[in-house]
Amino acid sequence: MMKNALFGGVNAAILTPQKDDLSPNIPMLVRHAQWLLANGCDGLGLLGTTGEANSFSLSERTAIIEGVVAAGVPAAKLMPGTGACAITDAVDLTRKAAEAGCRGVLMLPPFYYKGVSDDGLFAFFSEVVQRLGTDKTKIYLYHFPQQSAVPFSLALIERLLKAYPTVIKGVKDSSAQWANMKAMIDAFARDGFEVYSGSDEFVLDILKSGGAGCITAASNINSSVGAKVVQTWTTPEAEGWQKILTATRKATTIFPPISCLKAIMAHHTGTPSWTNLRPPHTRLSAEQTQKLLAALGETGLTLPKAA
């Protein structure tokens, strides 16, 4: 396991609770954040894919970051998603995160245009770094080809690291391709580049290989078990905990994962509004929820007591 990673260990790609009008429910988000930090999370990937970041306006995203910090969640624990298709948006939101005290941000590539060149992506990130004009807030690259459809090649990462070694700090790899995570660790980790798995099934593997940890959707419910993997990763005990992580990941993807995780939180906390989410996502039906809870019941996971 990599030492001194800024967000080393278990990070939840935290869900964004919503009021009935689909505006962010910040008090509920704060409660969830504090529950996660009290139950195994080392940090929080605020406003990621699971947090429906791109389904919120820039002003809503800014209000979420500022609201969570104002309510007492430590900014140093937050790695907000600040990627955007527009350079101006990415810069604006990253500045807001920096002003709030965040030490790092997770940045998607511009994801509207497909098939763009590495030269074009390099130019995008160069422009962002230069406009930010500081290396105080670190940038983590968000590799998620299944959703963004715009991958980060190893050659691009190498080029960015060479040009901006004090800013480009790591990557979240949600490709679910172990070979890709391993290749990034082998190529860049010796220079302090932090590799996080976006999928629970690779947490133990990534720690054993010198990666920094994970940032995952299922950490919204299984972070206490993720923490066990981190505590025991050098011992045989870790395998058993890892099995539970892998099983919960599997159970929470039998239907669309954001819908699954919100349904579980609604059930666990007895708060129906937990299932609110923005289209194009949709709520699970009662029947789907039953199937999900049955599948979750077989994973061996016990959720910590609700806040």
Place this chain on the structure above:
Amino acid sequence: MMKNALFGGVNAAILTPQKDDLSPNIPMLVRHAQWLLANGCDGLGLLGTTGEANSFSLSERTAIIEGVVAAGVPAAKLMPGTGACAITDAVDLTRKAAEAGCRGVLMLPPFYYKGVSDDGLFAFFSEVVQRLGTDKTKIYLYHFPQQSAVPFSLALIERLLKAYPTVIKGVKDSSAQWANMKAMIDAFARDGFEVYSGSDEFVLDILKSGGAGCITAASNINSSVGAKVVQTWTTPEAEGWQKILTATRKATTIFPPISCLKAIMAHHTGTPSWTNLRPPHTRLSAEQTQKLLAALGETGLTLPKAA
């Protein structure tokens, strides 16, 4: 050719000129808009894919729509792109376009999450229509699976038309799949649903089949020829004009099309800043520009005198 279409005929997916700091150059955009309207364009698809819409912030997009109208470009000729991943952004920008006097907007589906259900997309557009609360500004659906990676199925269009018959007014089909355009015309045109081709090669076909016209990238340079196709579509003469449209489309896609079209405008107007564009797009090299201009020279197109 469909009668009484709001944007019937030739519409340019107008380029967005930029200053050296990559902010929108509104006076230059206005000059280009007026040149296009004087040279064959019936309307303008402002802030589409070719206009780099998603590379601009919401506030920049608003300033572009308002700035162009304030400078005297008739709002009735504009179909701005107002699609966004966030419902709140799509509603906000559509309201701004409506307030500026636009009669219709072109709306992408939410394009971050892939593999979403028709139910989820229906819910997204329902939410948008209901929040807008008026049918004064018509919504045109923007089908461009190669870029958005989120297609509109015929079943989804049918469902939207049934639910919001006075709001959902047409589609721009940039799939380059003639069978899909034809299927949409056959299924919906009788109810006044306007089908626009996003590709120049189908202009004559779409007019002959009862479609409304086109909204294309190459119309930034070939709209005077597009107008000839519209004028002569019932006669054999149209074939010759269509050939030029098809050839210019081909010539302007030998490299990435936005880069090609901006290079041509820079050359034609003698204004180097025309090549400014936002990453992830990149400028053509001098050698690429030469190849492009040579290819364009063989199409038979004569550009109207620069403004």
